[in-house]
Amino acid sequence: MRRVLILVLGIGLSACSADQNPSSELVFDQNPDFSAQVEAASGALGLRPSTALDVAHLATWDGQRPNQTVSSFSDWATIKLAARAPTPAPLRVPEAAPRRRQGDVRGRPIDLDQSQLREMDRLSIRLVQNALNTKPIRRALFRARDLDLKDQTTEWGGILDWNIDGWIMLSGPGEGENDDGLFQRTASDFRQMFDGAIPFHLHARALNMSAVAGPGSTDLQAAEQHGVPALVFTSLNKDCLQVDWYRRGGIVVDLGEIIR
Structure with missing residues (x-):
């Protein structure tokens, strides 16, 4: 995670560190300006970092307080994306029955009615549904899946975002080249995620990956680290x-199936 901080923020190795006690607070000991920025953001937003990537996220704060209540880093990311994207349509319930889930998710609620979902979660999902309802995004997504099928060195992934031209999907291979079942994000992905873009990756080692549909344990662990909403196709x-x-x-939500 220190490497990510260096790449994303350009700070030194010791600007942010956590001691060996996982329950301890993150310590900023070498860069007072960086520390002050993070503390100011944390106080203004009411968010306390629990990982190094939370710290990196806070360091990107532009000094503006959102109009909505921010109860998590996930909420904050969603608010930033919603501020520039069109108002999304209401939630749509998937038509297809849920697929069998991997071990870490099996047995958990994965529908839109689960009690753990907050207002900002539903807003994030609505934004995703709107984006996936556009032909350019579906074309870009299936093109990435097809390229991932051919690439046996790493999983593919990227970000889903909105800009002045509409919804965009940027994708490519991960940084690692030794495991076709693992996606390692680039520094560019993290910079865009901290501005509200939604990260995604693909499970496409074969055409039919239904036996491992949805996020696995590594994916859920990554979400614990970066704190923002994510997608897996x-x-x-x-x-x-x-x-x-x-x-x-x-928290996992089955959004159903999309066709080419």
């Missing part, structure tokens, strides 16, 4: 993908 066949939204706290 699981290949079901040549023209169909399963969509799952998830966030810190082990």
Whole structure:
């Protein structure tokens, strides 16, 4: 995580560190300006960092307090994306029955009615549904899936975002080249995530990955670290993908299937 801080923020190795006690607070000991920025953001937003990536997220604060209540880093990211994207349509309930889930998710609620979902979670999901309802995004997504199928060195992923031209999806291979079942994000992804973009990755080692639909343990661990809403797209066949939204706290929502 220190490496991510260096790449994303350009700070020194010791600007942010945590001691060996996982319950201890993060310590800022070498860069007073960085420390002051993080503390100011934390106080203004009411968010306390629990990981190094939370610290990196706070360090990007522009000094503006959101109009909405911010109860988590996930909320903060969603507010930033919603501020520049069009107002999304109401939630749509998936038509397809839920797919069998991996061990870490099996047995948990994965529907839109689960009690753990907050207002900002539902807003994030609505934004995702709006984006996936556009043909350019679906084309970009299936193109990434097709390229991932051919790439046996790493999983593919990227970010979903909105800019002046509309919804955009940027994708590519992860930084690692030794595991086709693992996606390692780039520093560019993290910078955009901290500005509200939604990170995603693909499960596409084969055309039919339905046996491992949705986020696995590594994906859920990554969400605990970065704290923002995320997506995983699981290949079901040549023209169909399963969509799952998830966030810190082990919350997973089945958003159904999309076709090419």
